Amino acid sequence: MRVGLQVYTVRKHLKEDPRKTLEQVVNSGYKYIEFANHNAEKDTGIGFGYSLEEMQKIVKDLGITVVGAHVMTTQQQAEHDIYSDLDYFKKIVDFYVGLGAKFISNPQEFFPDLDTLKRRCEVYNKLGELCKENGLRYLYHNHWNEYQLMEGETIFDHLMANTDPEYIGIELDAYWAFRGLINPVEMIHQYGNRIGVLHEKDFPLDMVDELNSWKVVDRTKLVDHAAFASTIKPSHFTEVGNGIIKIQDVIDAGNEYNIPYILVEQDHSRLDEIDSINVSMTNFKKMRGLEWD
Numbered sequence: 001m002r003v004g005l006q007v008y009t010v011r012k013h014l015k016e017d018p019r020k021t022l023e024q025v026v027n028s029g030y031k032y033i034e035f036a037n038h039n040a041e042k043d044t045g046i047g048f049g050y051s052l053e054e055m056q057k058i059v060k061d062l063g064i065t066v067v068g069a070h071v072m073t074t075q076q077q078a079e080h081d082i083y084s085d086l087d088y089f090k091k092i093v094d095f096y097v098g099l100g101a102k103f104i105s106n107p108q109e110f111f112p113d114l115d116t117l118k119r120r121c122e123v124y125n126k127l128g129e130l131c132k133e134n135g136l137r138y139l140y141h142n143h144w145n146e147y148q149l150m151e152g153e154t155i156f157d158h159l160m161a162n163t164d165p166e167y168i169g170i171e172l173d174a175y176w177a178f179r180g181l182i183n184p185v186e187m188i189h190q191y192g193n194r195i196g197v198l199h200e201k202d203f204p205l206d207m208v209d210e211l212n213s214w215k216v217v218d219r220t221k222l223v224d225h226a227a228f229a230s231t232i233k234p235s236h237f238t239e240v241g242n243g244i245i246k247i248q249d250v251i252d253a254g255n256e257y258n259i260p261y262i263l264v265e266q267d268h269s270r271l272d273e274i275d276s277i278n279v280s281m282t283n284f285k286k287m288r289g290l291e292w293d
Contacts, residue, residue, distance in 0.1 A: 001251060001259060001261065001262055001289060002260060002262075002291050002292075002293075003032070003261075003281070003284050003290055004030055004032025004033060004065075004067055005025055005033055006034045006199065006263045006264065006265035007022075007034065008036035008070065009264055009265055009273060009277060010025060010274065011036070011273075014048065018048045018050070024274050025274075026064065028281055030264075030281065031065055032064075032263070033065065033067060034067045034103075034105075035066070035068075035069040036107070037072070038070070038072050038107075040071045040073055040082050044095050045095050046069070052098045055095075055099060056098065059099060059100075067101065067102060067197065067263065068102055068103030068104055068105060068136075068139070069103075069105065070105050070107040070141065071092055071104055071105070071106070071107075072106065072107050072108070083106070083120075083123050084123055086126060086127075089130065093134050093136060096136065097134050097135060101136065103137050103138070103139050103171070104137075104138055104139070105138075105197070106141060111155060111222070112224075114151055117150070117158055117159070117162070121163050124138065124167075124168050125163055125167050125168065128163070128166075138167060138169065139196050139197060140168060142171075142172060142176055142177060143173065143228065144176050144177070144179040145217075145223040145228050146159065147180035147181070147182050148219050148221075148223055149219055160194070165194055169194050170195045170196065171196060171198075171199060172184065172199065173198075173199035173200075174200055174247070175202065176199075178203060179203070179211065179213045179231075181212060181213075184245075184253075185246075185249050185253045188250070188256075188259075189253060189256075192257045193257050193258075195254070195259050197261045198250065198254050199262075199264075200240050200245075200247060200250065200263070200265070201238075201240060201266050202238045202241065202244070202247070203236065204236070204237070204242070205243065207236055210236060213231045217230070234269075234270075235268075235270075237268040238270075239269065239271070239276055239283065240279075240283050247287065251287060262290075264277060266280065
């Protein structure tokens with residue numbers, strides 16, 4: 001398993017100077033990169049206006065391996081549903097194929113009822129089929145809200161039951177599973193080879209009383225973006241290896257299924273973004289079962 005970075009972690013620096021920030025990321029030891037385009041209705045690339053040719057040059061110059069990308073719209077309910085517009089989504093696929101990526105991921109969605117969820121699963125299957133035809137794999141990235149109950153089952157179980165494993169994989173975020181009181185190691189064993197990528201951050205010991213998201217939100221009531229946001233504070237995050245998640249257990253389980261990447265995705269930090277990724281890298285280098293090449 002190789003360590004990489006979801007660049008949402010360094011989004012403030014990226015906004016100021018994308019190329020310089022990517023240089024700093026590589027200098028920190030991260031050469032396996034997942035991009036985060038949250039402006040995909042206007043930009044079919046990495047979200048900062050670079051053409052494919054410009055990004056190919058940057059990637060080559062810096063020695064970056066592009067793992068994949070988060071692709072979503074600026075607003076949760078954007079007027080243009082890029083996921084349902086296959087012709088438009090194909091442009092995104094072409095961009096990341098051109099960068100040598102392996103995955104495209106859906107970062108997050110909210111589902112008001114089971115019928116809506118099932119309709120979205122039909123869309124995901126079409127996107128996954130399109131990705132597979134072009135040599136990519138489409139992944140769904142979890143947060144804690146997918147572990148709320150919908151008609152007696154979790155949303156996540158509904159997602160997995162109503163999507164085709166041939167087309168839809170998982171980007172398992174161990175931290176967010178933990179926040180939903182789900183053991184990420186058990187998740188790895190449950191879904192095994194359906195998991196394409198692991199995401200990791202950590203939860204600080206001094207905030208443990210606020211770990212349980214269900215203390216704030218009723219698990220049986222459907223969660224929208226506002227309810228989700230109400231459970232999150234910047235102080236709920238710390239660097240990999242500095243908190244209470246048993247990350248070595250996550251790595252060991254992931255290696256049983258040959259999951260190729262574990263990516264740092266630090267939503268918030270008490271440190272500067274570059275200092276933060278340096279701490280996570282230092283701590284990862286103390287762990288077993290990781291490849292460094």
